[in-house]
Amino acid sequence: MAFRVETNGRLDGGSPVPKYHQLKQILKEKIETGEWAPGDLIPSEPELCRMYGVSRTTVRQTMASLVSEGLIVRQQGKGTFVAGPKIEQELVGFYSFTEDVMRKGLRPRSEILSKGVTAASKAVASKLGLAPGERVVYLTRLRLADEEPIMLETSYLPEKYCQGLDQIDFRGRPLYDVLGQDFNVELTRARETFEAAVADEYEASWLRIWPGAPVMP
Amino acid sequence: MAFRVETNGRLDGGSPVPKYHQLKQILKEKIETGEWAPGDLIPSEPELCRMYGVSRTTVRQTMASLVSEGLIVRQQGKGTFVAGPKIEQELVGFYSFTEDVMRKGLRPRSEILSKGVTAASKAVASKLGLAPGERVVYLTRLRLADEEPIMLETSYLPEKYCQGLDQIDFRGRPLYDVLGQDFNVELTRARETFEAAVADEYEASWLRIWPGAPVMP
DNA sequence: TTTGTTTTGTTGTAATTACAAGTGCAGGTA
DNA sequence: TACCTGCACTTGTAATTACAACAAAACAAA
Numbered sequence A, B: 001m002a003f004r005v006e007t008n009g010r011l012d013g014g015s016p017v018p019k020y021h022q023l024k025q026i027l028k029e030k031i032e033t034g035e036w037a038p039g040d041l042i043p044s045e046p047e048l049c050r051m052y053g054v055s056r057t058t059v060r061q062t063m064a065s066l067v068s069e070g071l072i073v074r075q076q077g078k079g080t081f082v083a084g085p086k087i088e089q090e091l092v093g094f095y096s097f098t099e100d101v102m103r104k105g106l107r108p109r110s111e112i113l114s115k116g117v118t119a120a121s122k123a124v125a126s127k128l129g130l131a132p133g134e135r136v137v138y139l140t141r142l143r144l145a146d147e148e149p150i151m152l153e154t155s156y157l158p159e160k161y162c163q164g165l166d167q168i169d170f171r172g173r174p175l176y177d178v179l180g181q182d183f184n185v186e187l188t189r190a191r192e193t194f195e196a197a198v199a200d201e202y203e204a205s206w207l208r209i210w211p212g213a214p215v216m217p
Numbered sequence C: 001t002t003t004g005t006t007t008t009g010t011t012g013t014a015a016t017t018a019c020a021a022g023t024g025c026a027g028g029t030a
Numbered sequence D: 001t002a003c004c005t006g007c008a009c010t011t012g013t014a015a016t017t018a019c020a021a022c023a024a025a026a027c028a029a030a
Helices: A019-032 A045-052 A056-068 A086-092 A097-103 A122-128 A175-183 A201-208 B019-032 B045-052 B056-068 B086-090 B097-103 B122-128 B175-183 B201-208
Strands: A072-075 A079-082 A108-119 A135-145 A148-158 A191-195 B072-075 B079-082 B108-119 B135-145 B148-158 B191-195
Touching (some): A019 A045, A019 A056, A045 A056, A056 A072, B019 B056
Antiparallel strands (some): A072 A079, B108 B135, B135 B148
């Protein structure tokens, strides 16, 4: 006991399962069990090397895999952080379709297919931290890049944060801009669902003919 | 001219854009232009090292990226091959959700959210090679793996190939099985749209509460 | 206080080396 | 023929080294 080495355990080198995969499972578990919560800074590469007795090569191979699975986010000079659920990632990480498309040199545009206010379903309410039945604003937008339909997006927001949202014309403006400037909504309380990120030809043509279909749950 | 070195050109080391990214663009272009066709065996790692004057580290970094984008497929001992287009992979390559899920050791299940017959819109008609207004069968299914909603899928098929499809109970059976055995439909005439391949927790709960929403265009 | 510089710690890029493991073939052996 | 062994070639795993790029805090100078 007294001389127990401060390490989370060496990885099994003789095992047929590669070290980077063993390490990946270990880190994955820490994330999934909540030992490492979303937003947490996780140990740096050199620390992990020491903790598990592997080279930086192996640690980085593990990290790359976790990044591609969307479990962690890395930032040069700062560190590696546990990613929230994808939704949160894109919102809290300040994902903006408009900016994203512009960065690629394309012209972004949104078509509002439907919007309004409705009572929150149980599922939506729980995600937004509301009581079931509380009123939420919904918004379904077709997002286009250079007039090419790219994404169908449905957003829910608590109505109490968005009085008058339906009068706003935010075509061409990022939704978060509108909310931030005009309503000062706390971003972390917004949730969105994203559908159909695929942009293949057929999907596009299918989206194009959508008139204003009633897609609300 | 006479002594031109047989190489595809060294990469620019002084450039701010990393070598593995430069190489990635080069290989990507060869694939997208068709110089390397789907199924082709592309140069081995040592060959690429020689051709572009980079280390195997860099080549492998490039390859990993292309694999994650689905442009190439690698096989230990054999080599690296150009992957077909995704759509083709999944449809013409006889993609079957049921088989795919079973291969992963999970129990596949489908819930039919809506089905019926309608007149083909112009867009759908053109994709299926029909005259506008011809009748098509539509089918919206929620696909589950071990009771976890994974995919929301809408299929269109020409009615003339599918007389009586609505009487069939194909829960648990691959759609192509049903069509192949009972209707002998030519697979290449089928088209599908895939939505929401993401399986994160929130998306799942959102799908779960979908009663049978009218999602037809 | 404000600004600029240095230092420290982080991830990113890259080369090099070594061996393991899968594939296919050529050649030898029973 | 049938089987096996070795060899050549492929990708996979892993350690090591070096430096670049970025971020933030600590520090020094105006």
